[in-house]
Each structure stands twice: as C-alpha cells, then as structure tokens.
Amino acid sequence: MNAVLAILNGFRLTLRHFFKRPITVLYPERRREFSSRFRGLHTLARDEQGLEKCVGCGLCAKVCPSFAIEVVAAENTESDRHNNTERYAARYVIDIGRCIFCGYCVEACPTEAISMTPRYEMADYRRDSLFYTKSRMLPDAGAPGTCGRKEEGAAAQEGRPR
Amino acid sequence: MFELVLIALVKSAVVLVALLLMVAYLTLMERVVIARIQVRIGPNRVGPFGLLQPIADGIKLLLKEDLIPSQADKYLYVLAPALSFGAAFATFAVIPFGDTVVLWGRRIPLGIADVNVGLLYVFAISSLGVYGIVFGAWASNSKYPLLGGLRSAAQMLSYELCLVFSVVGVLMLSESTSLSDVVAGQSGVWYVCLQPVGFLVFLMASFAEVNRLPFDLPEAENELVGGFHTEYSSMKFAMFFLGEYGSMITTSAMITTLYLGGWRGPFFPPVVWFLIKVVAFLFFFIWVRGTLPRFRYDQLMKFGWKVLLPVSMANILVTGLVLACVG
Numbered sequence: 001m002n003a004v005l006a007i008l009n010g011f012r013l014t015l016r017h018f019f020k021r022p023i024t025v026l027y028p029e030r031r032r033e034f035s036s037r038f039r040g041l042h043t044l045a046r047d048e049q050g051l052e053k054c055v056g057c058g059l060c061a062k063v064c065p066s067f068a069i070e071v072v073a074a075e076n077t078e079s080d081r082h083n084n085t086e087r088y089a090a091r092y093v094i095d096i097g098r099c100i101f102c103g104y105c106v107e108a109c110p111t112e113a114i115s116m117t118p119r120y121e122m123a124d125y126r127r128d129s130l131f132y133t134k135s136r137m138l139p140d141a142g143a144p145g146t147c148g149r150k151e152e153g154a155a156a157q158e159g160r161p162r
Numbered sequence: 163m164f165e166l167v168l169i170a171l172v173k174s175a176v177v178l179v180a181l182l183l184m185v186a187y188l189t190l191m192e193r194v195v196i197a198r199i200q201v202r203i204g205p206n207r208v209g210p211f212g213l214l215q216p217i218a219d220g221i222k223l224l225l226k227e228d229l230i231p232s233q234a235d236k237y238l239y240v241l242a243p244a245l246s247f248g249a250a251f252a253t254f255a256v257i258p259f260g261d262t263v264v265l266w267g268r269r270i271p272l273g274i275a276d277v278n279v280g281l282l283y284v285f286a287i288s289s290l291g292v293y294g295i296v297f298g299a300w301a302s303n304s305k306y307p308l309l310g311g312l313r314s315a316a317q318m319l320s321y322e323l324c325l326v327f328s329v330v331g332v333l334m335l336s337e338s339t340s341l342s343d344v345v346a347g348q349s350g351v352w353y354v355c356l357q358p359v360g361f362l363v364f365l366m367a368s369f370a371e372v373n374r375l376p377f378d379l380p381e382a383e384n385e386l387v388g389g390f391h392t393e394y395s396s397m398k399f400a401m402f403f404l405g406e407y408g409s410m411i412t413t414s415a416m417i418t419t420l421y422l423g424g425w426r427g428p429f430f431p432p433v434v435w436f437l438i439k440v441v442a443f444l445f446f447f448i449w450v451r452g453t454l455p456r457f458r459y460d461q462l463m464k465f466g467w468k469v470l471l472p473v474s475m476a477n478i479l480v481t482g483l484v485l486a487c488v489g
Contacts, residue, residue, distance in 0.1 A: 007454065014199045014453040024203040 038118040039101045042094055044137045045113050052082045052138070053113035056089035060105035060114055068098035069105060089134060096122050097130040165268075173274050174255070181251055185407040186216035192448045199452035220400070228396040231302060238301035243394065243401035246294025250408035253287045256280040257415045258342045260425045260432040272425075272433065273342065280341035281333065284416060285326055288371065291409060292318045295373075295390045298402070302393035310389030313379050313459065320466040321370035321377075324363055327474035331360040331481045332420050345424035354421040357481070361421045363474045368413045370466065373406060374447055376454040377462060414443035 025032050034040075045053045056073030074090035082088035105114050124130055190205065190212060197204030205212035230239055257280075260272030277283050292315055299311020333339060335356060336347040347353075354361045370377035381389030391402045418424060418439040427435035457465065 010453045011449065014449060017201055018195070018198045018449075018452075020198075020201050022198065022203045023201050026203070026206075 034118040034120070036118065038120070039103045039116045041096070041117050041119040041122055042099075042105070042114055042132065042137055043117050043139065044092065044134060045115060046139055047083070049084075051084060052088055053111045054089045054092065054109075054134075055083065055085045055111055055113070056087045056092075057110060059108040059110065063104045063108040064099075065102060065104065066098045066100050068095045068100075069093070070095075092134040092137075094132045094137070095130060096132050097127065169268075169270060170274060173270075177254060177259075177274055178251065181254060181408060181411060182404070184411055185404055186220065188407050188411065188444060189219065189403075190216050191444065192451070195445065195448045196452050199449070223400040224397055226396040226399075228398065229393075231304065231393050233303045234393065235301040235303065238297045240398070242294050242298030242301060243398045243405070244294075245297060246291055246405035247401045247408065248405075249287055249291040249294060250405040250412060253284050253409070253412040254415065256283050256341055257412070257419055258345055258424060259415070259436045271342070276340060276342045278338075278340045281329060281339040281344075284341075285322070285329075288409065288412070289318070289322060291405065294402075294405060298394065299390040302390075304393050306387045306392045307390045310379075310381060310386045310392070313386075314373065314390060317370055317373075317377065317379060317462060317466075320463065321367045321470070324367040324466060324470040324474050325371060327471065327478060328360040328363040328367065329420060330474075330478050331357045334478075334481050334485055341419050341424075345419060345426065348423040348426060352421065352423040352426075357421065357477070359473060359477045360481075361417075363470050363477065364417060364420065367466075367470060368417065369447070369450065370462070372409045372413050372447075374410065375451040376457050378456060379459055379462060410444060410447055411440065414440045414447070417443055 047053050056071055058071040058073065061067075061069040061071045070091065070093045071089050072091035073087045076082055076086060076088055101116070103116060106116055122130070193215075194204040194212070205215045208214040208218045230236060255274040256277050258271065258273035258276065262269045262271045264270070295314045295318075296311045299307040299314070302308070332344060332353050335353060336344045338344065338347075344353075369375075373379075373381060379389075381391065386392070391399055394402060415436075418436065422439050425432035425436040427438075430438070
C-alpha cells in the first residue's frame with residue numbers, strides 16, 4: 001500500500017513539474033548573468049596615464065600550473081616607452097587552450113596588471129587563435145569576441161609560447 | 163469484389179501513413195513532455211517549436227552507415243527489424259477507429275478489417291513482435307544483445323499471460339472477440355467502470371509488452387549497452403524504434419478500444435474521440451517514463467507472476483460470479 005502511495009505521489013510531483021516554467025536559458029539568444037568575480041578570459045590593464053601596468057616580471061608565468069603563460073621582458077627605452085618602470089613585457093602570450101582559469105596569475109601579479117573578465121566564449125576553429133597575445137588582451141584591443149578573428153593573423157605571427 | 167479490395171487497400175495505406183506520422187511525432191512529443199517534466203524545454207530548434215525535428219532525425223538515421231557485423235546471421239539480422247516493425251503495425255488492422263461513414267454512396271466502416279476473432283488476432287500478431295527482438299538479439303552474435311533478447315523473451319511471455327487473462331473479463335462482458343462488438347458493447351457504460359481491476363492489470367502488463375519504462379529491461383542501457391539493438395545501426399535501428407513506438411500507439415488504441423469505449427463520445431466525431439483517447443494514453447506512457455525508475459529483473463518477474471497474474475485470474479473469477487448472479 002505504501003509503495004502504491006509513493007508511486008502516486010511521484011506522479012503528482014512529475015505532473016506539477018510538467019506545468020512549471022522551464023528553467024532553460026535559450027543560450028545564444030539569451031545569456032546568463034555571471035558574477036563579476038567569474039574567472040573568464042584574462043585582460044591586461046593600463047594605468048591612469050594609459051601606460052601598461054605589466055612590468056614583465058614573469059611571476060604569472062612562474063605560478064601558472066599549466067604553463068600557459070609566456071612572458072618575455074624587455075627594457076623600456078626613451079623612444080619605446082611602455083611604462084614608467086625599467087622593464088615591460090615585450091611579448092605576453094596566454095595559451096587559452098591550456099589555461100585552467102585558476103586565477104593564480106591574477107593573485108601573483110604585483111602590479112595588478114592582469115585580471116579576469118566574465119567573458120567565457122573563447123571556443124575557436126583554430127588552435128592558433130587560442131594564443132591570446134598582449135594586443136588582444138589590453139583594454140584598447142577592441143570589443144571582446146571580435147578581436148579574436150580580427151587579429152588571428154597577428155596572433156599566429158607572434159607565435160606559440162615555449 | 164474488386165471494389166472491396168480497393169477500399170481495403172486505400173484504408174490500409176491511409177492508416178499506415180497516419181501511423182508512421184504519429185510515430186514520428188510521438189518521438190517529438192515524448193522528448194518535449196519528458197523535457198517539461200524535468201523543467202527543460204526540449205527540442206525547439208528545427209522548425210517552429212521543433213516541429214521538423216522528427217524529419218531531421220529520420221534523415222540523419224537514413225544517412226548513417228548501415229553495418230552488418232561479420233559474425234552475424236545475415237538473414238535473421240535483416241529480418242528481425244522488419245518483423246518487429248511489421249508486427250507492431252499489423253496489429254492496427256483490426257482496431258475500429260470510427261463509426262461507418264458514407265462515401266460516394268457506400269458505407270465504409272472505419273477500421274481496416276472487422277475480423278470476428280479480432281482479439282485473438284491482436285494477441286497473435288503482437289506476440290510476433292517478440293520474435294523480432296529475439297531474432298535480432300540472436301543474429302547479432304554478441305553477448306549484450308543476447309542477454310537483452312533473453313530478458314525480453316521471458317518478460318514478454320510472462321506479461322502476455324496477464325494481458326490475455328485481463329482481457330478475458332472484457333470478453334465475458336462483450337460475448338464476442340470482434341473488436342467492433344466490444345466497442346458496440348460499451349455504448350452505455352465503458353468497460354473501465356465494469357472492469358477496473360482488469361483495466362489496471364492490462365495497463366501495467368502492456369507497459370511490459372511494449373518494453374517501456376518501468377519495464378524496459380530488454381534495453382536497459384546501463385547494464386546491457388543497448389540490449390537487443392546494440393549491434394544495429396542506421397535504418398535497421400530506426401525500424402526497431404518505429405516498431406516500439408508503433409506498438410505504443412497500437413497498445414494505446416487497444417486500451418481505448420477495450421476499456422474506454424473506443425471511438426464513442428459526445429459532441430466530436432468518432433475519429434476525433436478515438437485520437438483524443440489514444441493521445442491521452444500516449445501521454446500517460448511518457449508520463450510514467452518520466453516518473454518511475456526501472457525495475458530490477460527479479461522484481462519484474464515477481465510482480466508479473468505473483469501479483470498481476472493472480473489478480474487477473476481473480477478478476478475473471480469475480481466477473482464470472484457476478485455475471486452468473488446478475489443474468
């Protein structure tokens with residue numbers, strides 16, 4: 001008798017669910033709002049004077065558990081000045097295909113140059129376009145989503161890390 | 163004579179096409195209803211409200227590679243899906259789905275044939291469906307299909323018994339095995355009111371008969387990969403599923419005919435009533451799938467032999483006693 005009641009109760013429950021509003025978010029048309037702390041694609045910051053915050057110390061590359069970051073530092077010169085410190089990152093590449101979005105690079109950064117955005121649509125048709133270079137991650141790199149395709153050639157040119 | 167054959171042919175063609183369409187949209191209905199039960203939306207991309215989804219699925223299945231395993235028994239392997247498909251659809255031949263209509267001055271009964279042994283025909287043909295599954299399982303020459311086939315043979319045989327016994331009650335009331343007589347006998351009261359126990363037994367046994375959850379052990383995917391259709395691909399695989407969904411429809415039609423007064427009902431034309439009842443049962447089939455988990459094999463056997471069979475026999479006894487006392 002108990003079993004029969006339990007089964008009938010199950011039917012009641014499923015029927016109630018049947019008349020509920022589906023919770024599905026129709027993805028490409030509608031998107032979920034993510035927390036501002038969501039760990040998505042990285043971005044490199046500039047300071048108030050518009051200079052790069054990154055000083056090319058390479059701590060992010062050191063701390064990265066999946067070896068996804070490559071930093072090659074160079075000296076700032078009078079003619080080619082990227083920030084007010086001695087050095088800057090001449091080459092800064094994150095292989096998004098390897099990145100596990102742990103956020104250690106953000107924690108390690110002494111100048112708060114690298115941070116993470118809520119952007120999560122990074123799938124691509126080509127492995128080359130998964131290398132995110134400095135030009136694609138600086139705030140003036142253009143709207144996210146378009147930069148990937150626009151600078152595909154440039155990204156390939158700058159090459160894969162390691 | 164010629165005219166009779168022609169009418170029968172046209173009716174068969176119309177029913178077959180209608181059934182195939184129903185099967186196609188039953189798959190969509192199942193996916194949508196299950197989705198809604200799980201608070202999802204279900205397929206909605208192909209065509210408006212996903213209405214072209216079954217067609218897309220059909221095209222996909224047709225274009226898949228058609229494999230025959232090298233160790234398979236080729237003739238049986240090819241025969242099996244056809245058998246399972248054919249048995250499911252042939253059952254519909256004796257089910258009356260409407261009153262007689264007058265077309266071009268001739269009275270045409272809606273229903274392909276009105277056989278005076280209609281019920282026996284239904285059970286004979288639907289039992290053939292087991293062969294489709296067992297042949298397919300055996301011919302695949304592979305262990306999972308074999309296990310699935312064995313299960314299905316045992317399951318269908320034991321539940322077929324309950325199915326037939328529960329119908330005996332209806333036979334005693336209608337005093338005829340012709341399905342149109344059964345419908346005619348329900349012009350006053352539907353047999354579901356006179357035979358509630360028989361109705362419940364028939365309903366549960368038919369779930370086992372068409373391999374639906376909670377009795378879908380022949381294709382229990384988490385134990386048997388795919389059960390009897392593990393080795394099948396492309397259209398042969400689809401044929402098994404056409405057969406399964408087809409027998410869902412014929413079973414719903416049978417329940418409607420036997421217990422719910424067939425095409426009888428007020429206001430709407432008979433065919434509409436018949437469809438309403440059948441679709442309601444199809445919804446119930448899907449609803450059950452969305453609610454109940456699969457039985458374990460020993461539970462299934464115990465339930466069949468120790469609960470359903472005695473109950474259906476008691477039902478015959480009580481029906482007989484009451485009929486003897488009343489009239």
